[in-house]
Amino acid sequence: MSRMEKGRCHCGAEGAVFLAYSCKHLCESHFIRMFDKRFRKTVRMNSMLRRKERVAVGLSGGKDSTVLLHSLAELQKDLPFELVAITIDEGIEGYRARTMKPAKIACENLGIEQHIFSFRELCGKTLDELVKKSKDNIPCSQCGVFRRYALNKAARELKADKLALGHNLDDMAQTVLMNIMRCEPSRLARLNEPLTKNSKLVPRIRPLMMTPEREIAIYAMMKGMPIERVECPYARFAFRGQVRKMLNESEERYPGTKFKVVGSFLEIEDALRSKYAKGAAIAECTSCGEPSSRDVCMFCKLKS
Numbered sequence: 001m002s003r004m005e006k007g008r009c010h011c012g013a014e015g016a017v018f019l020a021y022s023c024k025h026l027c028e029s030h031f032i033r034m035f036d037k038r039f040r041k042t043v044r045m046n047s048m049l050r051r052k053e054r055v056a057v058g059l060s061g062g063k064d065s066t067v068l069l070h071s072l073a074e075l076q077k078d079l080p081f082e083l084v085a086i087t088i089d090e091g092i093e094g095y096r097a098r099t100m101k102p103a104k105i106a107c108e109n110l111g112i113e114q115h116i117f118s119f120r121e122l123c124g125k126t127l128d129e130l131v132k133k134s135k136d137n138i139p140c141s142q143c144g145v146f147r148r149y150a151l152n153k154a155a156r157e158l159k160a161d162k163l164a165l166g167h168n169l170d171d172m173a174q175t176v177l178m179n180i181m182r183c184e185p186s187r188l189a190r191l192n193e194p195l196t197k198n199s200k201l202v203p204r205i206r207p208l209m210m211t212p213e214r215e216i217a218i219y220a221m222m223k224g225m226p227i228e229r230v231e232c233p234y235a236r237f238a239f240r241g242q243v244r245k246m247l248n249e250s251e252e253r254y255p256g257t258k259f260k261v262v263g264s265f266l267e268i269e270d271a272l273r274s275k276y277a278k279g280a281a282i283a284e285c286t287s288c289g290e291p292s293s294r295d296v297c298m299f300c301k302l303k304s
C-alpha cells in the first residue's frame, strides 16, 4: 500500500492523518489526542513551566503561535499559571496587518490580555523603512534581531517569568542545520539554553519544538482556529528558506529526518554548551543596557 493511500486508525476508524515517520494512520480524535499528549510531554520533560508562573506568549497570529496559545490555555486547566500575549508589529505592509486580526480574535476568545509593541515605537522606523535604507542586510537578519529584542523587553516589562515561543520541529531542525552550515557552534550551544544568567533576559521556552509544522497546520484546521494564511514578502530572501526546502525534500524521501536532526542536537547540546557557552555570562549592552554577549548589542549596531 502506498503511504499516501487511505488507511485505518488503530481504533478502526478511517484515518484522517498519515504520519510517515511512524508509518501510522490516525483518525481525527486520536490525532488530536496524540498532539495534546506530545505537547504536555515536551513541557513536562523539559521542566518548562512551574505553578503560578507568569508566561508571555509571542503571538504573531500565524498557526504556530496561535496553536501554542490555545494549548497553553488548555494546560492552565490543570496547572495554575498566568498567560499574557505579546504581539510585535514589525511594520510589513500587506502582511502583519492581516495576521494581527486573528491574533486579536484568539486572545478575545480565550480571555487573554494582549499587548502590542511595534518596531516604530522601538526604533522610530518600520521594517519596510529599515529595509529600504539598508543595503547590506537581508530583511530577516534585521527583523530577527529587532523582534528578539522587542519580545524580551516586552516580556520583562510585563513581569513574565517565561517567554513562550511558537518554534516547531521544522524551525528547530532548520536552525540546527543553519548554525552548522554557517559554522557557528557557539550560537548552536545557546539555542536551547534552559536558564539565563542575566536577570534582564527572560528565559525562553518552546513547547512545540517536537511537533512538526505540518501537524500544527492540521491541528489548527481541525480545531477551527482563526488563522490567516499569508507569507511574509521578505521570506524569499532568507537563507532559512533554502534550508527548509532541503529538509522538506529529505523528509519526503527519508521520513523522520527532522526528528533525527533535532534529536541529534539534543544528544550533544550539553557537550556543546560545556565547550562553547559554559560560564559565558551574558553582559549588558554599553549603549542600551539590554542583555548582550558583545559590548554593543546587535540591535544598537543595526539601529545606528
Ligand code: SF4
Residues within 6 Å of the ligand: 090, 139, 140, 141, 143, 144, 232, 233, 234, 235, 238
Ligand atoms: Fe521577519 Fe523574515 Fe519572518 Fe518576514 S520572513 S517576519 S522579515 S524574519
